[in-house]
Structure formats: structure tokens, C-alpha cells
Amino acid sequence: DRMKSTIALLSIIAAVALPAAAESLSIDSTHTWPRFEVSHLGFSTQIGRFNKTDGKIVLDAATKTGSIDIKIDTSSIDMGLEKWDKHMMSPDFFNVEKFPTMYFKSSKLKFDGDKLVGADGELTLLGVTKPVSLNITGYRCGNHPMTKKAMCGADVTTSIKRSDFGMGYGLPAVGDDIKITIPVEAFKDA
Secondary structure: OHHHHHHHHHHHHHHHHOOOOOEEEEEOOOOOOOEEEEEEOOOEEEEEEEOOEEEEEEEEOOOOEEEEEEEEEHHHEEOOOHHHHHHHHOOOOOOOOOOOEEEEEEEEEEEEOOEEEEEEEEEEEOOEEEEEEEEEEEEEEEEOOOOOOEEEEEEEEEEEEHHHHOOOOOOOOEOOEEEEEEEEEEEEOO
16 A cells, blocks of 8 residues: 555656646637837838737747747738728738738747747748747736636737838838737647
């Protein structure tokens, strides 16, 4: 009896001590909306967003590794005005007919302890791929209070120059420096 108890206790300790396997998460598109800010004629900062985003995140906190693979539907751009949306979809800006998707991919995640704090990867926009570093704040995992599903979330920021991707329409009156902010929520895959 004592031997069985000792073996059972050792099994529990071993199970707890083993590093957790990598976890796969799917983007919750109803709470992940990439938003961008751009100077408009030097008079104001205008804000737009994309309403359709999906992708996968793989995290292994024990080994401090993982990957991010995000896809943004460029035709889902939302500037708050239909006429403006159509211009942003045109070849002047996102050229959605030719480039219906932009991508961010990374396999270089940055951790501070168990917290995900950044990612170095590549953004593909208008068929041009450039390195981009993401800053990640407020990273937190837990159970969704209503659905009780396991999830993680964070706020992501970065900046790019749109001209680096060949989007030069309106420069310099319409700004080149683009600030990007993305609230991200993702559910752990079963």
C-alpha cells in the first residue's frame, strides 16, 4: 500500500514537472480587428480598421517558442464611409482585387518569463514582404467568463512605412508612417 502511494505520488509530481506541450490557438475574428492610424493632410489623424482577420497562434511557454500566422482580408477595410472604403480598396491603396489578403508570419516570439511580449516576423502587403516587429502588452490567458472556453488575449502594436510596401498614393500629404494597433483574442484549440 505504501509502495503504491509512493508510486502514485511520484507519478503526480512527474506529470506536474513535465513541461507543457505547445498549445494551438485560433484567432477569434469577432474580437480581433487590426486598426491603423494615418496623418491626413497634416490636419488630423484618421483611423481605419479591417473587419475580417483569422489565423493561428502556437505557444510553448516552457521552451519560449511558438509561431504566429495571421491573415487579414483587405476588402474588409472599414473607414466609416462607403465612398472612402471604395477608394481604400482601389489600386491607389490596398488594391484588393489583386491583393485580397495581407499576412503576418513569425516564428521568433519574445517572452519575459511566461509572458509573451513581442514577435519578430514578416508582413506581406501588396505582394511585398518586409520585416516587422510587434510589441505585445497585456498578454493573459484564462477562461472566457461566458463561454468558459480557454483563451488568450493581448494588445499588439507596431509601426510601418506604407511606402516600403509600394503604397505611395498621396505622399506626403497623406502620411507615410502608419501606427497599427490590434486587440487580439484567440481560443485554445481542443
